[in-house]
Amino acid sequence: MDVDVAPKPAEPLLQLRGISKHFTGVQALDRIDLGVRAGELHVLFGENGAGKSTLINVVSGTFPPDEGSFHFEGEEIRHLTPQRARAIGISPVFQEFSLVPSLTVEENLFLGREITTGGVLRAREMRKRAQALIDELGFDLDPSRRVDDLSRAHQQMAEIAKALLGKVRLLILDEPTASLTERETGRLFELIARLKSRGVGLIYVSHRMREIRTLADRVTVLRDGRHVRTLDAASSTDGELVELMTGRKIDLLYPTITHKPGKVIVDVENLTLADGSVRDVNFYGRAGEITGIAGLVGCGKSELIRAIYGIEPATSGAIRIDGAPYEFPAARRSLKRGIAYFPANRTAEGLALSRPIRENASMTVLDLPAFARFGVLRQAAERAKIGGIMAQLQLRPPNIERAAGALSGGNRQKVMLARALTRELTVFLFDEPSVGIDVGAKLEVYEFMKSLVEAGAAVIVVSSELPEALALSNRLYVMHHGRIVAELTGADRTEQNVLSSFFRDHLTAEVA
Template sequence: MDVDTAPKPAGPLLALRGISKRFTGVRALDRVDLDVHAGELHVLFGENGAGKSTLINVVSGTFPPDEGTFQFGGEDISHLTPQRARAIGISPVFQEFSLVPSLTVEENLFLGREITRGGVLHAREMRKRAAALIDELGFDLDPSQRVDDLSRAHQQMAEIAKALLGRVRLLILDEPTASLTERETGRLFELIARLKSQNIGLIYVSHRMREIRALADRVTVLRDGRHIRTLDAATSTDSELVELMTGRKIDLLFPTITHKPDKVMVDVENLTSADGSVRDVNFHARAGEITGIAGLVGCGKSELIRAIYGIEPIASGTVRIDGRPYEFPAPRRSLKRGMAYFPANRIVEGLALSRPIRENASMTALDLPAFAGFGVLRQAAERIAIKGVMEQLQLRPPNIERPAGMLSGGNRQKVMLGRALTRELSVFLFDEPSVGIDVGAKLEVYEFMKRLVGTGAAVIVVSSELPEVLALSNRLYVMHHGRIAAELSGTEKTEQNVLAGFFREHLLAEVA
């Protein structure tokens, strides 16, 4: 990593004035101002669709602004491209990774900036520099491993390493901790502190208040493509930031859910997955309540519900749905059994980004007579049904013919939730339901779950966010190393007991 050793300039490192950007039918940015100083971490805060992603794409050269001025290092910048942005020291790390899956980590790091000598690729030098950078960053990452063999957390590390290869003056991080464990997040925070001490400016996009409190110097709030206010992080409150972001007071982050546990809808005995990520798990979920599953990234909680739904192969054990044995689970059969699954990774597993919202929302219901007959899709019926579903979920903007890829994270989640309203379902499996979405969108997802519970559905929520899973669930399982470490309900369901369950299992594993 090459550090800019030039003296810290008196003015801002980045100065944007009156930046506007329009897309077809949408004004994504409306005369936005933004300053970032060298050695400062500046948080962009706002609801999904507020303009944060568009703004960082303008800064990184992906989108040209329609209006406004752009200064970097005191120089006027125009006709910026991603290549030129990188050359002047602007390095972005987006939520949607730019890595080539079939290449190794080191090949991705040097893609487009290969080291050659006399026209010959100098692989040894690139390998040496890649290893040195990864070692300096403190990442547990093998430079020779193919990207498609890496976990999402390790892909995130590779993306950050790629951004820091070369001369960096401004680093852009878009929800960088979404895929990282607590330990990896701690390492990232240490790296950020080091970068700030080296006069590198940072733009940091996050919805997590904990991170804003731990890292931010200043916070700029965007709403509906407009700059609302820039505040000092040290003197602003959480409620103030949320009110500026949403334009309304939000007293409670989590709704009050009345649980009325009824019959067991999902019953799992001694379940072990084929890859060993889930081992000898006993678990059940009842109608009329939310059952939570907590644990750190990699503990097996996501793999458990994926195995129940039929995405992860099962080596041994029994699954029962509504009292009936369910052998050889598969997604199509699970849907017909009345189960819906909402994956954490909406981009890779949840949506066909190039296809319209209408098709994405209806794809789980195309076997129903209301949507198709004699192998022919009833397009008029599909359009009417999906339009009604999206109006119910308050999709913004409500155009169901837009490609799903043009939507913000919160609206993408709404499209996936819409599938649950197209057919009769009784079991809902949510994997990290609030990852990458803002406070307002989270509230809408939580209210959606509340309505499901009110209709007598069984809702299972997997979450790495302990406050979320504690607040939403009636009963809570804690997982560690693929096993159930604790089952908590009533007054036992506290943060202290969750952590105690985790560490008790951890200590027992060490003794064994």
């Protein structure tokens, strides 16, 4: 009698079993299992510090595992290096870019894999191949531009292009849309669909639930370096994923903030910046409320608050703080005027990664007598103050002598926030406050903002995440192409009104 035998399931493209990794004082990965199939997008989901970054570093050959087995396309892999990983088709795009700033885009794409004949670079062919790849990806990127002349969004595009230049069997994307506009994100999603259809497997790290819903086939949840569960994305709910990630139920992502708008603390009049990113902007922020600024990446919203703090130079217009003219803003003067700024790029602009948490948290208050006297640092006072603040912010683990570079994204943001608690401040400028941090850490940041506002501070939040901007703000400005195109309050603060502001401005520009 013939018996039907079910076909044997295809072997995973990548199969990790029992992967562990230990760093000094930290068990980063504890016997992790992970399987990624060809043509599948597999999301890694977990809080900052859950082990996601360590795991993708193991897969890409940056960190050797302490124990466990690693199979790729059915072959056991030992002593993996980044060079060998790329050679066998494992290509990562990390959150922290690996580009050389002083080189052009095309030079970065071919770095270490230059095309030569008889030891002579074939520059024309490399440029042609670079342009063809960028055209295929649909990115607005000039291969002849130097990387340090590019915006963060264009640097992200260059990283993605670099990862796709060679043979790719497994693509790793770590928060790839954090710096991209809606249009560029759409192009990336189209690219992901093409790669999946060609049998390329993808590991995708994201905290954005909408992206997970759009892209994921399966989701693996990590917590405290352990594998919690792997689920089919289609049959799981947002609440289930968040509960698995945090180990607790989270009913509301955004807190209820009691806004009590008071006097105008920040007043900007007809401000235009030297690079043209902000033009003739009028804007104000009041004590006791969160003022939001929404807009696509590159609209000028980040440059606006950087100008208030004194990082971007203005050519015309006026800034007033608490009614007094603020001419020639500069970071040190802003701190003395009671203004704090929290940059979107914590790695490049916010933190000294090689220095301890203690020093990073106290570096903005070394001019105060409580921390330094006659040019000598009062280390005991510094240690006591910063230790108390980091305990208040629930730093995990609570060791203020660890290097800031060893921290997860959420804990890095806490070190930044700690600076706001070390001196008297009245204005808080947040640039993309939740970028690169998990749901649990976002909640803590939002609660921090709530406490500031309800204590009477003026809080200004720049966000490319429209739900975040709408939920947090009492008043919401919409920026488009360097200008304020709408100010929304009350019931007018809706996603539809924000989006219609973009399109109305775009159509008006086309008619003109």
